[in-house]
Amino acid sequence: EIVMTQSPATLSVSPGERATLSCRASQSVTSDLAWYQQKPGQPPRLLIFGASTRATGVPARFSGSGSGTEFTLTISSLQSEDLAVYYCQQYNHWQITFGGGTKVEIK
């Protein structure tokens, strides 16, 4: 099983500031990495696939980067509606795995 580790567990950011979230894989997943946003009481929403491609309708302030084992999700200018938990997921191996999540709080 490929283990996905996200850091930090919680991130407090002021509105308008940059938020940087990390995801590490226990072995290479090439670029087969997705990011999801989950707001309280809602199902997850796909943000990024292929490590860096935004899904349809996702604002340009969300960007993804990385390959292999190290990945980053950046929110360039945090908005109040970005309060959520963010999960990474690898799909390189048929046994898909999710990271433990990073909770983004508004400072």
Add this chain to the structure above:
Amino acid sequence: EVQLVQSGPEVKRPGESLKISCKGSGYSFSDYWIVWVRQRPGKGLEWMGNIYPGDFDIKYSPSYQGQVSVSADRSISTAFLQWTSLKASDSGIYFCARQFCRDYTCYFLFDSWGQGTPVTVSA
């Protein structure tokens, strides 16, 4: 519009059986894998298993193999997740989701999700 609509909240006793559902609409149900994902209270997402309704191919997470059963009925565009004997530790929210496809290539990531089915197992 692609939609996945799940069955409603369940409250069960330990040892009881349960079958929850996920009805797809707005697309060809047979042509996309459906995944089941568990979320324990206040915790992260856990992959449980997938089913491809086209040929009923099923893949289970090793953590859930033998603990649950995944099935589908193409005639009603519905996928199911079933337990024969619930435990208190099975409590949580269960999501179904449809795999993502783009430019005739499909991947095991998920762009359409059901609303979730809360399951509470308590004596």
